[in-house]
Amino acid sequence: MAELVFFSGTMDCGKSTLALQMDHNHRARGRHGLTFTRLDRAGEAILSSRLGLATPAIEVTPELDLWEVVVTHLMGGQKVDFVICDEAQFYAPEQIEHLARVVDELDIDVFAFGITADFRTQLFPGSRRLIELADRVQVLQVEAMCWCGRRATHNARIVDGVMVVEGEQVVVGDTDGGASGLVEYEVLCRRHFMRRMNAKAAQAAALSADVLPLELDACPIPPC
Numbered sequence: 001m002a003e004l005v006f007f008s009g010t011m012d013c014g015k016s017t018l019a020l021q022m023d024h025n026h027r028a029r030g031r032h033g034l035t036f037t038r039l040d041r042a043g044e045a046i047l048s049s050r051l052g053l054a055t056p057a058i059e060v061t062p063e064l065d066l067w068e069v070v071v072t073h074l075m076g077g078q079k080v081d082f083v084i085c086d087e088a089q090f091y092a093p094e095q096i097e098h099l100a101r102v103v104d105e106l107d108i109d110v111f112a113f114g115i116t117a118d119f120r121t122q123l124f125p126g127s128r129r130l131i132e133l134a135d136r137v138q139v140l141q142v143e144a145m146c147w148c149g150r151r152a153t154h155n156a157r158i159v160d161g162v163m164v165v166e167g168e169q170v171v172v173g174d175t176d177g178g179a180s181g182l183v184e185y186e187v188l189c190r191r192h193f194m195r196r197m198n199a200k201a202a203q204a205a206a207l208s209a210d211v212l213p214l215e216l217d218a219c220p221i222p223p224c
């Protein structure tokens with residue numbers, strides 16, 4: 001029986017790599033798939049991983065009807081044995097419903113990949129719908145790590161080196177936001193996310209703690 005599976009995890013935990021591996025493994029066994037993505041950092045209509053692998057994909061524009069794409073392929077005589085959807089957090093809730101329909105009415109497996117929450121810890125609308133509808137939510141085995149060594153559970157947004165908790169929900173990673181600065185992301189454990197302490201802030205805090213006693217030693221005013 002076909003399934004809708006949501007493979008989720010923080011940024012940088014290997015979701016796109018797993019999507020590419022699953023696509024490769026199925027195709028290597030003669031199965032035919034459709035690959036979708038939205039707003040991949042490598043550009044439009046491409047599914048890429050940080051390991052350097054990439055494959056062409058159908059770009060999921062906000063108005064795209066995913067059910068219709070699959071049905072059109074089938075009506076055109078093409079086989080569709082599975083569907084891969086990367087960056088699924090960016091899909092509209094209705095598009096997630098299209099995917100559930102593909103599973104239930106066409107008996108085609110759908111494997112969706114994405115992060116659950118944004119830089120404010122709020123669920124993306126697409127991820128929320130996936131959690132509501134998926135047969136299974138599978139957390140990725142490779143865990144991303146916070147700078148402190150704990151398991152990373154949260155995605156922090158860093159603008160010009162400083163962690164922020166306000167702004168647009170969607171800003172593609174590692175891009176120059178122009179007037180709004182260089183936008184990067186860093187995964188953190190909850191403790192350091194709550195304290196707004198990314199690696200750079202922790203380093204600065206450690207440095208000032210090192211420097212403080214020296215400054216006190218050098219201070220000409222005796223302690224009171």
Ligand SMILES: Nc1ncnc2c1ncn2[C@@H]1O[C@H](COP(=O)(O)OP(=O)(O)O)[C@@H](O)[C@H]1O
Pocket residue numbers: 010011012013014015016017018048049050051142144
């Ligand atoms: N130079 C490297 N050597 C080995 N593994 C790497 C290297 N660079 C990145 N990775 C792996 O790639 C993962 C990120 O892959 P990617 O599929 O792009 O993640 P995601 O889609 O979850 O953001 C990292 O967690 C790490 O395991």
Ligand SMILES: Cc1cn([C@H]2C[C@H](O)[C@@H](COP(=O)(O)O)O2)c(=O)[nH]c1=O
Pocket residue numbers: 010011012015016039040041114115117118119120155156157169170171172173185
């Ligand atoms: C937390 C967060 C992330 N994004 C963007 C940044 C990246 O382009 C993708 C995640 O991709 P990955 O393959 O999982 O690294 O999402 C965003 O737009 N808003 C956010 O809050």
